[in-house]
Amino acid sequence: MQFERKDILDMESLSAEEITFILDTADQLKEISRRPVKKVPTLRGKTVVLFFYEPSTRTRSSFEIASKRLSADSISISSSSSSMVKGETLLDTARNLEAMNPDVIVIRHYSAGAPHMLARLLKTSIINAGDGMHAHPTQALLDLMTVREKKGSIKGLRIAIMGDISHSRVARSDSIGFIKMGADVVIAGPPTMIPKGIESLGVTVAGNADEAVKGADVIIMLRIQKERQKSFLYPSDREYSKVFGLNPERLKKADKKVLIMHPGPINRGVEISSEVADGPYSIILDQVTNGVSVRMALLFIVAGGVRNVDVD
Numbered sequence: 211m212q213f214e215r216k217d218i219l220d221m222e223s224l225s226a227e228e229i230t231f232i233l234d235t236a237d238q239l240k241e242i243s244r245r246p247v248k249k250v251p252t253l254r255g256k257t258v259v260l261f262f263y264e265p266s267t268r269t270r271s272s273f274e275i276a277s278k279r280l281s282a283d284s285i286s287i288s289s290s291s292s293s294m295v296k297g298e299t300l301l302d303t304a305r306n307l308e309a310m311n312p313d314v315i316v317i318r319h320y321s322a323g324a325p326h327m328l329a330r331l332l333k334t335s336i337i338n339a340g341d342g343m344h345a346h347p348t349q350a351l352l353d354l355m356t357v358r359e360k361k362g363s364i365k366g367l368r369i370a371i372m373g374d375i376s377h378s379r380v381a382r383s384d385s386i387g388f389i390k391m392g393a394d395v396v397i398a399g400p401p402t403m404i405p406k407g408i409e410s411l412g413v414t415v416a417g418n419a420d421e422a423v424k425g426a427d428v429i430i431m432l433r434i435q436k437e438r439q440k441s442f443l444y445p446s447d448r449e450y451s452k453v454f455g456l457n458p459e460r461l462k463k464a465d466k467k468v469l470i471m472h473p474g475p476i477n478r479g480v481e482i483s484s485e486v487a488d489g490p491y492s493i494i495l496d497q498v499t500n501g502v503s504v505r506m507a508l509l510f511i512v513a514g515g516v517r518n519v520d521v522d
């Protein structure tokens with residue numbers, strides 16, 4: 211399969227065949243991170259700009275590591291250190307960056323659609339590293355990679371996604387991705403955190419946490435995004451933990467080989483107990499490891515032009 215694409219913006223615009231190609235490429239590139247010298251010349255001479263308007267630990271550092279492992283030059287810009295603080299618009303900032311001829315701009319922005327706007331108006335490749343409450347395609351792809359790696363296949367799995375669904379770009383992108391790859395997705399959370407019409411994505415809404423967890427092959431826990439909530443949507447952390455948190459007792463209802471995932475950052479003792487987060491079913495750190503490989507694959511696809519994978 212040939213897969214060349216200028217931008218990676220969301221999961222809607224990727225076909226199941228393209229997702230499989232990205233995951234296969236990431237699988238091949240993963241080996242580089244296990245070498246004593248973790249570097250190949252594949253993107254030598256290419257420039258990647260990391261443009262983050264929201265805080266990030268995992269996404270930003272893994273894009274930076276991914277760029278370095280492929281020998282691309284990368285620079286990092288945050289909103290507080292850019293001329294945004296002097297009133298420059300996003301588009302003007304991006305056009306000025308483009309004038310320096312980078313090959314890829316990786317952007318995280320608090321406004322839904324910001325990466326899509328830049329992709330329309332700039333010639334430079336754009337990768338969406340999370341836009342508002344809309345999409346986080348690179349997180350969904352690393353989640354798909356991690357589940358496929360652990361289970362062998364995604365088709366037919368029961369994936370439970372629990373927590374603050376309405377503020378979660380991960381919930382949206384994961385739901386779209388897992389359904390495209392043939393899984394059944396069930397979501398659960400406080401009614402105040404379930405968006406109206408979410409069923410249109412193809413997910414089932416469970417009545418409560420126990421119903422969602424029952425027989426689940428994979429459970430993806432999400433944190434409550436207090437920073438995006440305009441009012442209190444649940445009585446207290448303690449109450450939330452009791453009703454929707456994942457603890458060893460609730461976990462017993464899942465499949466015996468269940469995988470526990472979380473995009474991070476986790477709030478221990480709120481949506482997930484430490485026993486579960488650090489327990490034998492947790493693959494939370496595997497997700498982080500695979501984040502580097504998926505982001506290497508995406509940089510390779512948009513900046514390298516994939517004809518065949520040559521990583522020697």
Ligand code: CP
Nearest residue numbers: 266267268269473474
């Ligand atoms: N999962 C995720 O996007 O984490 P960061 O916000 O730390 O990048």
